[in-house]
Amino acid sequence: MRATRVIAAAAAFLAAAAGLPACGLGGTEEETVAGKDSLVIGVKADQPALGVKRQDGTYEGFDVDVATYIAGRLGVPEDRITFRTTNSSVREEALAKGTVDMIVATYSITARRKMKVTFAGPYYVAHQDTFVRADATSINDVRDLKGKRICEVTGSNSWRRVIEERKVAAQPVTVGTYGACMDALAAGRLDAVSTDDLILAGFAAGRPGRMINAPFTDEKYGVGLKKGDLKGCEVVNRAITSMYQDGTAARLLNKWFGDSGLKLNPHVPQFEGCT
Template sequence: MRVTRAAAAAAAFLAAAAGLSACGLGGTEEETVADKQSLVIGVKEDQPALGVKGPDGTYKGFDVDVATYIAGKLGIPESRLTFKTTNSSVREEALANGTVDIIVATYSITATRKMKVTFAGPYYVAHQDTFVRADDTSINDVRDLKGKRICAVTGSNSWRRVIEERKVAAEPVTVDTYGACMDALAGGRLDAVSTDDLIVAGFAAGRPGRMINAPFTDEKYGVGIKKGDLKGCEEINRAITAMYQDGTAKRLLDKWFGDSGLKLTTSVPQFEGCK
């Protein structure tokens, strides 16, 4: 019996030691983006004014500038940032497997996504609108999309907001990216591209077409990080607050969308809370 008790005591001691190690006493703490010395940042590569990859491999756009600012507030200089194209269909997977550390890529916060991702922010609240061909006068409101072919980007919820939330019987056509959506629209394979107004405004600046200027949702752009990284979330929220308070947010919005005609919001968005 004494041997059994001794063995049990030893097992209890080892279990306690393992627990302390997991908590960071004698071991490593839970990884957080707040403690990283460099970052891999997921962005889009084909969204004008938001995230575009140039011929030289560099990325530019509002999301890129926001990510760079946030990283700076975390103590990580631009020289230690790596930007990586992360399309809508792979965002959750990329965060979960560590392909990217954070995602700043018009990533709308939704209840479903919050089950897999921790979101900081939002860093901006956009509104869904619709882009059509310039000569198409039949679409002037979301209800006019009934029976129309609309773009359904893999991994994006924008088309669902038309069909499932607004109950408009549009015909979704699956396309990989919004850049491909715009090409399909111009080629007559789609009737409309309905998504966030910042995305539409970026494309509208360089393509023929018409934005109907009839917004109908709030799209809360969050900074996606690995599920459970609450410390990182809180630090990023502090960075976003500073970005609005010091005037950087207004400067960046004016830089990328000042000529779009959109009514831009320059006050700190209401945060969702770190979960």
């Protein structure tokens, strides 16, 4: 009798388990971007050549094209992608709350961010450089930023690279976005804007000033996913690999930055690993 009850209980448990959502490395199917039939993707709205929101409400730029390609490889066509402006200061919150499914927005992979976000990629490795007004002839290296007013964008780590990592005693001035940084630089409220070379190249195309061409970091642009979505990370990494292997990455880099003078790398970056 007891054996019969044990067998019946085991059968009931297995039947119940069969009805549960499939659980992969990153949790339930609902918690991963893998297999979704539509995606909400966070991008920037004010970074020329990377992520810009047009007057008609659509988006364009390198990050937007990369996101569209990745979504396509995941089986989500353009008409089922919703792009959403996601500024640096709210990226972790947007992923945690599910406001967006993924973020492709010059999102550098750092140890601190990995505590809150699962990163796929990187899909590109940029390098931090510095943009100054044309008359700022005394600034030719990151060390020359000592005592200078530099832009501190909320949620961005670029100013930390100068002050905390390079130990340069610059004066950070808090500004909301890099577009506002460039406006403040032109107006004389800042002495320099130091951040990723791709970001600076986009802004430099339409503004007076000069890039000092003295890169000093590697900025690994990752695809931000909700913390724990390891299954999603793996499929996004496969999509990024395909993007480089089929020549799409080289084409997109040339499309958006071919005239910038930057040395562009058309080879697939070394992935960080899904954690």
